[in-house]
Amino acid sequence: MNKIIKYLLIAFAAIFLLIQFLGPSAPATSTENPEDLLAVPQIDPQVADILRTACYNCHSMETKYPFYSRIAPLSWWIYGHINHGREELNFSAWESMKKSSKVRKLKDITEVIEEGEMPMSSYVNMHPEARLSEAQKELLINWANTFAREVVKKK
Numbered sequence: 001m002n003k004i005i006k007y008l009l010i011a012f013a014a015i016f017l018l019i020q021f022l023g024p025s026a027p028a029t030s031t032e033n034p035e036d037l038l039a040v041p042q043i044d045p046q047v048a049d050i051l052r053t054a055c056y057n058c059h060s061m062e063t064k065y066p067f068y069s070r071i072a073p074l075s076w077w078i079y080g081h082i083n084h085g086r087e088e089l090n091f092s093a094w095e096s097m098k099k100s101s102k103v104r105k106l107k108d109i110t111e112v113i114e115e116g117e118m119p120m121s122s123y124v125n126m127h128p129e130a131r132l133s134e135a136q137k138e139l140l141i142n143w144a145n146t147f148a149r150e151v152v153k154k155k
């Protein structure tokens with residue numbers, strides 16, 4: 001093998017190994033989330049199922065990491081989505097949210113679903129089970145609208 005190519009390959013391998021020890025660590029997870037939206041049995045199980053499958057990896061503390069998600073530099077990008085996603089909306093902190101925030105987030109949910117913005121397309125490519133059918137979208141949108149009205153009525 002050409003010497004230069006050989007050295008380049010070794011250098012790449014060394015850099016790849018080295019970056020595994022650099023960069024951010026995986027956002028923390030938790031299985032005990034008493035404030036979680038789905039901890040209280042108030043949500044239609046079909047809706048709960050969709051949320052868990054298509055949204056919970058980025059919008060809750062119950063993130064499940066596939067093996068490749070822990071490999072740098074891909075992991076940096078994925079961890080960024082999870083941190084950013086939780087900042088925008090963390091279903092595991094649902095009960096601690098103000099009523100007005102809940103209503104606003106439910107409205108945001110209908111918007112991102114209608115516009116096909118969520119789940120993120122890069123995510124759906126790796127998780128085909130998260131691709132929402134038209135029926136699932138409709139179910140989610142109807143739920144978000146109805147639930148928003150219930151939240152408004154609740155004391």
Ligand code: HEC
Pocket residue numbers: 051054055056057058059080081082084085088089105108109112118119120123
């Ligand atoms: C791969 C991670 C990921 C998945 C899966 C995901 N989201 Fe997001 N979500 C994000 C990120 C990152 C943001 C913030 C950046 C942005 O708005 O694009 C966000 C933002 C949002 C927002 C706020 C947007 C706004 O304009 O205010 C809502 C609402 C939302 N997501 C709902 C959902 C719903 C509902 C699902 C499931 C059907 C879902 N997301 C799935 C990562 C994700």
